[in-house]
Amino acid sequence: MxxxxxxxxxxxxxxxxxxxxxxxxxxxxxxxxxxxxxxxxxxxxxxxxxIVRKIGLPWQPELAYAALVEGNPPELVINDDVARFAPLGDSVLAEAVRDETAEIERRRSVYMGTRAxxxxxxxxxxxxxxxxxxxxxxxxxxxxxxxxxxxxxxxxxxxxxxxxxxxxxxxxxxxxxxxxxxxxxxxxxxxxxxxxxxxxxxxxxxxxxxxx
Structure with missing residues (x-):
């Protein structure tokens, strides 16, 4: 191609x-x-x-612990294979979700304006x-x-x-x-x-x- x-x-x-x-x-x-x-x-x-945002492990960002999928509200999908051997604390995950939610909202606004x-x-x-x-x-x-x-x-x-x-x-x-x-x-x-x-x-x- x-x-x-x-x-x-x-x-x-x-x-x-x-x-x-x-x-x-x-x-x-x-x-x-x-x-x-x-x-x-x-x-x-x-x-x-x-819009999907990966949430990597803090010490290995390229390894996806979860992904956040835009929606109302955004939907968090955990990578069970990674979570079994490297669980994240609730506060760490919550902070990552907040950060990626903001980035999803930014990108939706840039790309689509106010269109639902x-x-x-x-x-x-x-x-x-x-x-x-x-x-x-x-x-x-x-x-x-x-x-x-x-x-x-x-x-x-x-x-x-x-x-x-x-x-x-x-x-x-x-x-x-x-x-x-x-x-x-x-x-x-x-x-x-x-x-x-x-x-x-x-x-x-x-x-x-x-x-x-």
Missing amino acids: STREEAGRLLAKRLGAYRDGRVVVLALPRGGVPVAAEIARELHAPLDLL ALDVRGRSVILVDDGLATGTSARAALKALRRREPSRLVLAVPVAPAETLAELRPLVDEIVCLATPDPFRAIGLHYEDFHQLEDDEVLLLMREADTK
């Missing part, structure tokens, strides 16, 4: 059955937004964001990212989304390890993935252009989606 946009167009071809239906496309920002924007355009579907999040109850939901490695954020997002009672829950990603998809499969009705390379290495190696998206790029894509 050359770009995230191309990946989105390729995924949209595999998702044609959802065109013009009661479907909502949700992007995991930032990287998932260009992919999801192309899917939403092709399916004539509304585009929204689902779309209601997914009774609708098909396609959750999109630009690729998965461990799938921590996607796992938390899917668990939270399932509790919001969509009629169907689909995960669409351009690239991911087969073992990660196998772990996520029980959480969804369908997975659409373009490539499952082995060995996997890193998401960015499967794109010619995998630049770090900034807030202004996300904002522009969301504004363009609103005008279509």
Whole structure:
């Protein structure tokens, strides 16, 4: 794949059955937004964001102890595998939740202004990212989304390890993935252009989606 946009167009071809239906496309920002924007355009579907913030261990921030999924209120999803051997104290976790809740609110305000999040109850939901490695954020997002009672829950990603998809499969009705390379290495190696998206790029894509 050359770009995230191309990946989105390729995924949209595999998702044609959802065109013009009661479907909502949700992007995991930032990287998932260009992919999801192309899917939403092709399916004539509304585009929204689902902001997820990882909560790492204080002494190993890259190891996700939990993830906070935006909502009213935000939903905390604990990584049970990590919590079993490295439990966090209630006060430490509460402080992390406060910090990440503030960041979720900041990002929602920057990207979406005052627009309310779309209601997914009774609708098909396609959750999109630009690729998965461990799938921590996607796992938390899917668990939270399932509790919001969509009629169907689909995960669409351009690239991911087969073992990660196998772990996520029980959480969804369908997975659409373009490539499952082995060995996997890193998401960015499967794109010619995998630049770090900034807030202004996300904002522009969301504004363009609103005008279509």
